[in-house]
Amino acid sequence: MHDSDDTGRTRRRFLRAAAAAGVIGVAGCNTPGEGGDGTGTATEGATDSDGGGTDSPEQIGSGRSPFGDREVGGTTIEEMPDLEGELTVYSGRGEALVGELVGFIEDRYSDFTVRPLYNTAAELVSQIETEGANSPADVFYSVNAGALGTLAERGRTQTLPQEVLEFVPSNFRDPDGEWLGTSGRARSIPYNTDTFSASDIPTDIMSFPDTDAFAGEIGWTPTYSSFQAFITAMRILEGEDATREWLNGMQELGVSAYGDEFQISRAVADGEVSVGLANHYYVQRVVARRSNAPLATAFTRNDAGAIFNVAGACVLDTASDSTLASNFVRHLLSAEAQDYFARSTFEYPLVPAVDPIGRLPPIDELNPPENVDLSQLADLEETISLLRETGAL
Amino acid sequence: MATEHQSADDGTDQGNQLPLGASIAAAAVSAAVLLPVLWLLRVGLGVGFDSAVALLTRPTTLEVFVNSALLVALTTAACVAIGVPLAYLTVRTDLPFRRFWTIAVSLPLVIPSYVGAFAFVSAFGPQGGFQRLLAPLGVERLPEIYGLEGTVLILTLYTYPYVYITARASLKSMDTTLIDAARTLEHDRWETFRRVTIPQIRPAVAAGALLSALYVLADFGTPSIMRYDVFTRVIFVEFGTFGRDTAVLLSLQLVAVTVFILWLESRVRGEERTTAGGRSRALVPLGTWRYPAVIPVAAVAGLALVVPVAILVSWLVATGPTANQSLAFEWSYALNSVTVSTAAAAVAVVTGIPVAYLSARHEGRLPDAFERLSYIGYAVPGVVLGLALVFFGSAYATPIYQTLYLLVFAYVIRFLPQSVGSLRASFLSVDPSLPEAARTLGQTSTGAFRYVTLPLVAPGLFGGAALVFLTTMKELPATLLLRPSGFTTLVTHIWTAYESGYFGQAAIPALVLLLVSGLSMLVILRQEGYDVK
Numbered sequence A: 001m002h003d004s005d006d007t008g009r010t011r012r013r014f015l016r017a018a019a020a021a022g023v024i025g026v027a028g029c030n031t032p033g034e035g036g037d038g039t040g041t042a043t044e045g046a047t048d049s050d051g052g053g054t055d056s057p058e059q060i061g062s063g064r065s066p067f068g069d070r071e072v073g074g075t076t077i078e079e080m081p082d083l084e085g086e087l088t089v090y091s092g093r094g095e096a097l098v099g100e101l102v103g104f105i106e107d108r109y110s111d112f113t114v115r116p117l118y119n120t121a122a123e124l125v126s127q128i129e130t131e132g133a134n135s136p137a138d139v140f141y142s143v144n145a146g147a148l149g150t151l152a153e154r155g156r157t158q159t160l161p162q163e164v165l166e167f168v169p170s171n172f173r174d175p176d177g178e179w180l181g182t183s184g185r186a187r188s189i190p191y192n193t194d195t196f197s198a199s200d201i202p203t204d205i206m207s208f209p210d211t212d213a214f215a216g217e218i219g220w221t222p223t224y225s226s227f228q229a230f231i232t233a234m235r236i237l238e239g240e241d242a243t244r245e246w247l248n249g250m251q252e253l254g255v256s257a258y259g260d261e262f263q264i265s266r267a268v269a270d271g272e273v274s275v276g277l278a279n280h281y282y283v284q285r286v287v288a289r290r291s292n293a294p295l296a297t298a299f300t301r302n303d304a305g306a307i308f309n310v311a312g313a314c315v316l317d318t319a320s321d322s323t324l325a326s327n328f329v330r331h332l333l334s335a336e337a338q339d340y341f342a343r344s345t346f347e348y349p350l351v352p353a354v355d356p357i358g359r360l361p362p363i364d365e366l367n368p369p370e371n372v373d374l375s376q377l378a379d380l381e382e383t384i385s386l387l388r389e390t391g392a393l
Numbered sequence B: 001m002a003t004e005h006q007s008a009d010d011g012t013d014q015g016n017q018l019p020l021g022a023s024i025a026a027a028a029v030s031a032a033v034l035l036p037v038l039w040l041l042r043v044g045l046g047v048g049f050d051s052a053v054a055l056l057t058r059p060t061t062l063e064v065f066v067n068s069a070l071l072v073a074l075t076t077a078a079c080v081a082i083g084v085p086l087a088y089l090t091v092r093t094d095l096p097f098r099r100f101w102t103i104a105v106s107l108p109l110v111i112p113s114y115v116g117a118f119a120f121v122s123a124f125g126p127q128g129g130f131q132r133l134l135a136p137l138g139v140e141r142l143p144e145i146y147g148l149e150g151t152v153l154i155l156t157l158y159t160y161p162y163v164y165i166t167a168r169a170s171l172k173s174m175d176t177t178l179i180d181a182a183r184t185l186e187h188d189r190w191e192t193f194r195r196v197t198i199p200q201i202r203p204a205v206a207a208g209a210l211l212s213a214l215y216v217l218a219d220f221g222t223p224s225i226m227r228y229d230v231f232t233r234v235i236f237v238e239f240g241t242f243g244r245d246t247a248v249l250l251s252l253q254l255v256a257v258t259v260f261i262l263w264l265e266s267r268v269r270g271e272e273r274t275t276a277g278g279r280s281r282a283l284v285p286l287g288t289w290r291y292p293a294v295i296p297v298a299a300v301a302g303l304a305l306v307v308p309v310a311i312l313v314s315w316l317v318a319t320g321p322t323a324n325q326s327l328a329f330e331w332s333y334a335l336n337s338v339t340v341s342t343a344a345a346a347v348a349v350v351t352g353i354p355v356a357y358l359s360a361r362h363e364g365r366l367p368d369a370f371e372r373l374s375y376i377g378y379a380v381p382g383v384v385l386g387l388a389l390v391f392f393g394s395a396y397a398t399p400i401y402q403t404l405y406l407l408v409f410a411y412v413i414r415f416l417p418q419s420v421g422s423l424r425a426s427f428l429s430v431d432p433s434l435p436e437a438a439r440t441l442g443q444t445s446t447g448a449f450r451y452v453t454l455p456l457v458a459p460g461l462f463g464g465a466a467l468v469f470l471t472t473m474k475e476l477p478a479t480l481l482l483r484p485s486g487f488t489t490l491v492t493h494i495w496t497a498y499e500s501g502y503f504g505q506a507a508i509p510a511l512v513l514l515l516v517s518g519l520s521m522l523v524i525l526r527q528e529g530y531d532v533k
Helices: A002-023 A095-108 A121-134 A145-153 A205-210 A225-238 A240-252 A261-270 A280-289 A322-331 A335-345 A374-378 A381-389 B020-046 B049-056 B060-092 B098-110 B113-124 B129-137 B148-172 B177-184 B189-218 B221-225 B231-240 B244-268 B294-322 B331-361 B365-373 B382-396 B404-428 B433-440 B445-474 B477-482 B490-499 B503-530
Strands: A085-091 A112-118 A139-142 A179-192 A218-220 A295-298 A308-316
Touching (some): A085 A322, A095 A335, A121 B477, A139 A322, A145 A179, A145 A225, A179 A261, A240 A381, B020 B244, B020 B331, B020 B404, B098 B503, B113 B294, B148 B189, B148 B221, B189 B231, B189 B244, B221 B231, B244 B365, B244 B382, B331 B503, B382 B404, B404 B445, B404 B477, B433 B445, B445 B503, B477 B490
Parallel strands (some): A085 A112
Antiparallel strands (some): A179 A295
16 A cells, blocks of 8 residues: 555656646645545655755745745655644734645645634633643644743643654754744844944844934834843843843833834834834835835844744644644645745744745854753743833833 | 513512513623633632732832823713714704714724724824825924824724714604703703703713723723833733733733722713603704814714725735735625624624613612623623633533634623613613503503613614624624634734734725625614604
8 A cells, every 4th residue: 555655656746846847936836635545654754854855845825035936955745744634723823924834735635624723822822721621722833932832831732753853953942842943033133224334233232222323213022022032031141130231221222112023123114213123024024015115134143132033833732633733743844834934924944954035144144142942932920020120011 | 582571661660679581681691791700710819919919019000000090081081072072963963964974983993993003103103104295395203193192092083983872872862852842941052952961861971981991991902002001011911921810810900990980980970860752853953064064073084984094005005916815805704794793783782681671770789780790891801801711612612612602602791781881871761651651551561662662772772783793893802712713704804914014905804894884884773763753
């Protein structure tokens, strides 16, 4: 049975590779129902996890990248175990950002159904917690490591298989293997190019409060999860006192509070403030829509301001079929999915064989601080009390 | 319904003997409304009080409390100042195109206030679209829209319809022969309004103002976008950092503030046992002011509706072909919205009748308690109510968990006070001697209710249904938590686009939301033809 299955697969693979060579980048060229009767084993995809799959991955979606086509390495979906059954995915990532990807994976298999529930990551954590053992959720897909770490800490996750974990470098996954990152986001400094040039932006986040040019011109987002993770990193790296001093200094500088980081990025583009603190892809999203916006990104070096966080996934303790659930997570690490993140959400792919796209430095040119474990960023309690104590919240 | 009113009109109308059927029905409704609070208490009491005390005694607590109080007081006053004159103009005067204006000034209720806030910031922010328009004239920066004034402006524009709709229902069912009588007693028009009309509509205006006040108190989105620091932000921060239990505990604090506001309202609404017939006479001619009077009406509707729609459409045009395919609009979203909203409105009115009827017709603690309790679900933030039902649904009602039944149940619990408030004000304005007269003419008590009382309260009934319908159309937090997988409404679609930064694509569902709500309002208002002549 395995033999005949593999033969069929090889033929399809050949046809697909031939087709892909001609039509890559054309929307909707995937064929639903692929491998519906397949009985793929759990070891299949892992052998290629260090890159160099033999297939050409096909592109998900319309190929609307403003940054052009490219070659993509990694393990293709074709090389992964088939998915079969019904899966409830609680997604803290927006339907507009990942709906197409989830739909693409679902359409590959005729006997596979995803029941997605979209909400904010924090509310889904509350929902999973409230549902307790009755939760219908199998997989939780999160915008940040914090939500995943919280669920792991509360004992609501299952350890992922080693061969799935090995897709991403160890700094992008939980040390105990309870969750892993699927795409990355760097902290960055959006600035208005009418006011500043790149050399005006300090490369040390701790010197921001002393930068007089930023007085009354800088924005932050004290209620926003990525900002809070950044402050947590600062606490870990610089200590409580230095962080308190930084928070006070920023407020003496006349920092403006915004609701979210997309709002900040637009405010910087509009000149409402001249510089801000935000995740890197918000700037890319503004630029993708307003190509002449006077907006650019700077990165600090080797400090809390350069922290590199991940969006990722975990399998919940209530999952009814944990093999199916972890194989779905594996699909998020396929060449197709990783390419999709780079192209559509302007994030950093985490599978080393797939490069980022756009006006971004490659992942190894970033200078994130060493010695910060992403799961430590889930510890927000001290951060919140520090933010409150200093009046930032 | 049939048995509920059997003993209601047995001559002991204002007496203390409660009709059994109506009491049981009202008690059942109150019990359902109390479910979420049970969960709040269960979770809240599980939290160490130390952390709660620490939160309550931190230095900014007083400031945040004063901010919230200011916001609620100013917004509520502004809602009354706008809602009552608009209701008077569209009900009692010969304003041109009254039906059109009635719908237009009700519609701001369907625009989620965070969308409104967001649009206003984009339009009138220091360097927003409006400033760019004025830039050639040398305008470099507009006055600050952020802060208290801006927040009051936005919340007023999107919550005054509560006052408008309840005041309108009350004016429609008011006995205008009283006005004629006052006029024959040589009161001028203003004095008549002050001495006759205001006391008549006061319970309704108070009910509407209460809804506005509680909405403002529990809203998070608008103050966040307008950068004004209030109470709900503390709760929001706890939720954002996975501190669900603390957030729930803090929501109990909101419930406490709500109880205070409910008490305040019962003092303000004053002498209530005003009764009237329902005879309405000719409209007040505006004379030379007939057309100029359209200007303020159009200005309010224009500001509240045109600004967000114009901003969204301008983004849609700017976005053009790079639109996100996952966000393609489907008409089924509109159908989904209308279906659940209609169901919620119908159930909220039917379950609201016994509560409102008892409270309007009978003195005593129990009827009062039933009525006041109906506000509880409205007072807690939507997320908290949603989670409470997540708990009960997943633990005790698995077959209906993540189905439309539980979702509609959530809407009813959340919006019940809107139908109760509107119905109650109308029951108060029915002269009890009228159903009594019907009884003496041989009608059964059910018949008297059906043929006399019900037609007299029809404006309140449809006003209540309209309120529940419009607010369900825009409800987001509970919908996100309780909807079945793949169930998309207009508002969840707007949220999806908004949250991912595809603002332009929020324009189509927003326009459809206005269109569909407007048409539905037309249908609801046509039913009022059922009015007595």
